[in-house]
Amino acid sequence: NAGVTQTPKFQVLKTGQSMTLQCAQDMNHNSMYWYRQDPGMGLRLIYYSASEGTTDKGEVPNGYNVSRLNKREFSLRLESAAPSQTSVYFCASSEIAGADEQYFGPGTRLTVT
Amino acid sequence: AQSVTQPDIHITVSEGASLELRCNYSYGATPYLFWYVQSPGQGLQLLLKYFSGDTLVQGIKGFEAEFKRSQSSFNLRKPSVHWSDAAEYFCAVAPGSNNNDMRFGAGTRLTVKP
Numbered sequence: 001n002a003g004v005t006q007t008p009k010f011q012v013l014k015t016g017q018s019m020t021l022q023c024a025q026d027m028n029h030n031s032m033y034w035y036r037q038d039p040g041m042g043l044r045l046i047y048y049s050a051s052e053g054t055t056d057k058g059e060v061p062n063g064y065n066v067s068r069l070n071k072r073e074f075s076l077r078l079e080s081a082a083p084s085q086t087s088v089y090f091c092a093s094s095e096i097a098g099a100d101e102q103y104f105g106p107g108t109r110l111t112v113t
Numbered sequence: 114a115q116s117v118t119q120p121d122i123h124i125t126v127s128e129g130a131s132l133e134l135r136c137n138y139s140y141g142a143t144p145y146l147f148w149y150v151q152s153p154g155q156g157l158q159l160l161l162k163y164f165s166g167d168t169l170v171q172g173i174k175g176f177e178a179e180f181k182r183s184q185s186s187f188n189l190r191k192p193s194v195h196w197s198d199a200a201e202y203f204c205a206v207a208p209g210s211n212n213n214d215m216r217f218g219a220g221t222r223l224t225v226k227p
Contacts, residue, residue: 004156031213042117042203042217050213058213090156102215104156
């Protein structure tokens with residue numbers, strides 16, 4: 001099992017460009033999450049999907065959109081990238097949307113110039 | 114909303130020495146508590162978690178943590194540190210009924226001296 005995979009690993013964008021970060025899990029988990037990690041701030045939840053067909057905002061959703069394409073895949077889209085979105089983005093999944101362990105992908109390092 | 118404080122940004126210990134990483138949380142009830150570890154360039158891996166019951170929980174890689182309700186703390190310990198333990202450690206808190214609102218501390222970076 002690959003666990004949680006993310007593409008791309010690295011990306012450089014210019015201000016105003018758009019892009020989609022892809023995430024897939026092969027553990028048959030119901031819940032999926034997108035976090036951003038910034039120095040000195042830990043991880044902050046952007047959006048989550050408690051189950052297939054549902055998505056909800058997390059702590060820092062502004063400037064992002066998500067799609068739960070199917071049970072396996074959960075994508076994060078930046079419509080018009082800004083320098084403040086320079087960060088490392090992590091996707092995670094868990095079996096249920098309860099107090100359950102989350103499994104993390106390797107991350108995508110995004111730089112917006 | 115709940116919050117998590119990890120007071121130590123960076124800790125250096127000698128290999129073989131004991132380790133304690135501090136975590137304090139702010140929440141009205143007893144939350145679900147987690148410790149994750151992140152090696153350079155990697156995602157996070159769960160070390161251990163506390164939901165209820167025995168306040169001393171054992172995790173992987175020889176780590177343990179103790180929940181102290183009176184101090185709102187969930188400190189991580191290891192009796193003897195190995196060079197491979199060098200990493201960043203994150204404490205996390207979830208409300209208990211829904212970990213979609215999980216909050217992470219800022220992290221503590223551990224350096225291990227030979």
